[in-house]
Amino acid sequence: xxxxxxxxxxxxxxxxxxxxxxxxxxxxxxxxxxxxxxxxxxxxxxxxxxxxxxxxxxxxxxxxxxxxxxxxxxxxxxxxxxxxxxxxxxxxxxxxxxxxxxxxxxxxxxxxxxxxxxxxxxxxxxxxxxxxxxxxxxxxxxxxxxxxxxxxxxxxxxxxxxxxxxxxxxxxxxxxxxxxxxxxxxxxxxxxxxxxxxxxxxxxxxxxxxxxxxxxxxxxxxxxxxxxxxxxxxxxxxxxxxxxxxxxxxxxxxxxxxxxxxxxxxxxxxxxxxxxxxxxxxxxxxxxxxxxxxxxxxxxxxxxxxxxxxxxx
Numbered sequence: 001x002x003x004x005x006x007x008x009x010x011x012x013x014x015x016x017x018x019x020x021x022x023x024x025x026x027x028x029x030x031x032x033x034x035x036x037x038x039x040x041x042x043x044x045x046x047x048x049x050x051x052x053x054x055x056x057x058x059x060x061x062x063x064x065x066x067x068x069x070x071x072x073x074x075x076x077x078x079x080x081x082x083x084x085x086x087x088x089x090x091x092x093x094x095x096x097x098x099x100x101x102x103x104x105x106x107x108x109x110x111x112x113x114x115x116x117x118x119x120x121x122x123x124x125x126x127x128x129x130x131x132x133x134x135x136x137x138x139x140x141x142x143x144x145x146x147x148x149x150x151x152x153x154x155x156x157x158x159x160x161x162x163x164x165x166x167x168x169x170x171x172x173x174x175x176x177x178x179x180x181x182x183x184x185x186x187x188x189x190x191x192x193x194x195x196x197x198x199x200x201x202x203x204x205x206x207x208x209x210x211x212x213x214x215x216x217x218x219x220x221x222x223x224x225x226x227x228x229x230x231x232x233x234x235x236x237x238x239x240x241x242x243x244x245x246x247x248x249x250x251x252x253x254x255x256x257x258x259x260x261x262x263x264x265x266x267x268x269x270x271x272x273x274x275x276x277x278x279x280x281x282x283x284x285x286x287x288x289x290x291x292x293x294x295x296x297x298x299x300x301x302x303x304x305x306x307x308x309x310x311x312x313x
Contacts, residue, residue: 021089023050023073023173023204028083030068030227042068043081044227052089052172055205057215057235060224061276067177069224070208071097074175089204095173096166100181102158103150111153111161112137112146118168132168140164140194156187163194174198175206180214212272213280215239217301223275231271239283240290240299241270282306289313 028046031039043065050056050073060066071078074097075090099105108114115136119129137143140160150158159179166174176195180188192214199205207214215221217236222229231238270287272279279287282300289295294313300306 021052023086023088023090025049025072025085026083028072028081028085030078030081041065041227043072046083046227046229048073048222048229048232050090050173050204050206053199053202053204054220055199055207056220056222058206058208058222058224059210059212059215059238059275059277061210064224064275065227066208066224068227070175070177070206073206074173090173095171095175096169098159098162098166098174098176098179100178102155102162105162106150106158106165109149110147111142111157111164114161114165115168118165122169136164136168139197140167141190154187156183156190159183159187159191160194163191167194167198171203173204173206175208177208178210180209180211210277212239212277213282217298223271223277225275230275233271236298238271239279240287240297241268243297 025046025048028043028048029041030043032042033039046069048069058066058070068078072081072085073090073095075087075092075094076097097105106114108117112133115133116129119132124132134143137146140163142157142160142164145153145157153161159182163179174195176191180191183191188211195205195207215235215238217234217239219235221231221233221235221238223231223238270279272283286295286299289309290297290299295309300309
């Protein structure tokens with residue numbers, strides 16, 4: 001099993017106890033009852049911590065438990081959960097939670113009304129509500145459509161309104177549960193931009209996704225399988241495997257070429273593949289070029305880095 005201590009900052013790992021003021025789950029379990037009458041784990045001995053201002057990607061196949069974990073981190077009530085937890089910096093009230101379907105979380109009639117409703121729920125004064133509503137709509141690019149009813153807005157615009165309302169709380173944590181999965185590329189980019197802006201302002205972000213192209217090599221990734229955390233570490237290690245594993249594959253290749261083995265064993269699966277997830281095209285290409293000896297780590301991430309690499313092949 002791939003597992004390391006939770007990631008905080010660039011290249012630094014710390015223990016749960018070191019995460020001062022962190023949100024901590026310890027030995028958290030939850031069962032699900034199948035139609036057959038059998039019982040299977042929805043969450044299976046989960047140990048997890050999140051530090052103030054941290055960003056973590058949570059990934060996994062459908063049914064892996066990632067959304068259940070996300071709801072628990074947001075402070076939403078879930079029956080049947082056992083274990084211990086300390087919400088730390090997140091406090092005891094529910095945190096903003098942006099879901100896959102925007103229509104499931106919109107309560108007003110327009111973006112402006114939605115943001116105002118969120119601020120009223122937080123107990124903000126009437127004078128402050130007017131000022132903050134306009135500022136939030138401006139920041140999210142919704143000012144020009146602030147009074148347009150939902151039925152005249154696209155799915156992406158409605159999702160942006162849900163994010164705008166969620167950000168109105170100025171909460172220390174916000175959870176995005178596959179918030180971009182139903183959106184076109186432009187809307188995905190905009191929602192991700194808003195999430196990163198909140199993160200730069202100090203908000204901790206839990207980003208649940210199956211869009212693995214959103215993972216950054218230097219960021220923290222938590223992968224789930226069958227209700228368990230099976231990987232907790234750097235995005236680059238999740239996509240490509242560790243340096244040690246890469247070296248072991250290279251040695252296997254060299255032995256095969258030298259005739260030292262009659263039949264070469266398959267390459268080690270990366271943590272991403274071991275979770276049943278498919279590598280995005282560019283990481284898969286990087287791995288293949290690396291195995292051919294045409295590309296060395298660290299593998300390119302940005303478009304500019306890829307352009308330079310491909311021009312040299």
